[in-house]
Amino acid sequence: MAYDPSSDDRLDRAFMALADPIRRDIIAKLSRGPATVNELAAPFTISKQAVSKHIRVLEQAGLVTRTRDAQRRPVHLAAGQLEALTAWIDRYRLVHEQQFRRLDALLTTQESATHDNTTEESS
Amino acid sequence: MAYDPSSDDRLDRAFMALADPIRRDIIAKLSRGPATVNELAAPFTISKQAVSKHIRVLEQAGLVTRTRDAQRRPVHLAAGQLEALTAWIDRYRLVHEQQFRRLDALLTTQESATHDNTTEESS
DNA sequence: TTATTGATCAACTGTTTGGTTGATTACGAC
DNA sequence: GTCGTAATCAACCAAACAGTTGATCAATAA
Structure with a gap:
């Protein structure tokens, strides 16, 4: 309301x-x-x-x-609304991947002092 | 749960x-x-x-x-479910584009034999 | 006309959803 | 221990949803 x-x-x-x-x-x-x-x-x-x-x-x-x-x-x-739905979802899906990359980069930075890990990206 | x-x-x-x-x-x-x-x-x-x-x-x-x-x-x-949603939607979104192409081809074929009228394709 | 078919409209019912308020749990600070 | 804070649980209520059955509309065929 x-x-x-x-x-x-x-x-x-x-x-x-x-x-x-x-x-x-x-x-x-x-x-x-x-x-x-x-x-x-x-x-x-x-x-x-x-x-x-x-x-x-x-x-x-x-x-x-x-x-x-x-x-x-x-x-x-x-078709129109299906497009709108994917448009909405993709916005946050991509942002989430960026978050993962940032987190990944952070972890890599911290762990590069100890060892180099293999980056796994999908859940 | x-x-x-x-x-x-x-x-x-x-x-x-x-x-x-x-x-x-x-x-x-x-x-x-x-x-x-x-x-x-x-x-x-x-x-x-x-x-x-x-x-x-x-x-x-x-x-x-x-x-x-x-x-x-x-x-x-x-992220997982957002991916699943786009996967589901995209399946039918793409199929629909193919349908339009087929319909377009059909209309073009039929009308080329009769006459050329103004094809109204919008809703 | 009448009958038949495809589909919707109308009214009703049980279940789910989205919201509230009040009580309760879980944790940290004192 | 007590207090304050973050969040959930529980009970309740109004509105919306998914389904039903029966009546009605629209178009074709006889």
């Missing part, structure tokens, strides 16, 4: 949308081409209405779009 | 954790170095307990770790 609800909101919805394995599965299926709600709902045990709700969540997050084809409403993957 | 080592569950928690702007802000702050709960809670209007809960969510998602320094419990950024 005490936040700028404008620009963060889209990021909120996108991360939240991908927090559900069913919705991630829908994204995975859509990556192989557009699909209707019935097609997307088929593999799941939940009702078609529930899948429709999931698709709505993905749509409001900007991750998919819906078009019209007769009485079908094919769902398409949308 | 037993973590479910299911990779799906881990992705669930990580995406969910980042769906909250306060938690993303905490990640941003931690990218500049470790910090205590009090330091992290200072800028926010919510209680320290609430911030502590947010940190717990981030910890269970594998995004941060907590160590011990006297009565303080500094929080550190953890």
Whole structure:
């Protein structure tokens, strides 16, 4: 409530949308081409209405779009928000690597008086 | 605390954790170095307990770790899950670009036989 | 027209989340 | 020991979420 609800909101919805394995599965299926709600709902045990709700969540997050084809409403993957998510994550992922390099450099400096260690970087 | 080592569950928690702007802000702050709960809670209007809960969510998602320094419990950024998130997203981001290229090729092929209309490709 | 199919809308329920306040633990200083 | 500080635990509450069933809308086919 005490936040700028404008620009963060889209990021909120996108991360939240991908927090559900069913919705991630829908994204995975859509990556192989557009699909209707019935097609997307088929593999799941939940009702078609529930899948429709999931698709709505993905749509409001900007991750998919819906078009019209007769009485079908094919769902398409949308790239924009996926890009935004990687952009956000990469910012801190890279910073973290820098931190590790700094820590590494510090340790190397201190330990160079004693011995030279092998730098291992990934966790 | 037993973590479910299911990779799906881990992705669930990580995406969910980042769906909250306060938690993303905490990640941003931690990218500049470790910090205590009090330091992290200072800028926010919510209680320290609430911030502590947010940190717990981030910890269970594998995004941060907590160590011990006297009565303080500094929080550190953890890189592993951020990498996992970008890995998941990038898979479908790249596939989507390929889809667009295929669609583009299809439209070009079909329209070259009929007529050249103004192709509207935006939403 | 009527019937059928694809999909959404509406109302409802159980569970989870995000927040609060108050009590409690853990540690260091006195 | 007592006191102060850092942080968590516990109980509670309102709001949001994921699911259901039943009704409704939209488009095609008979």
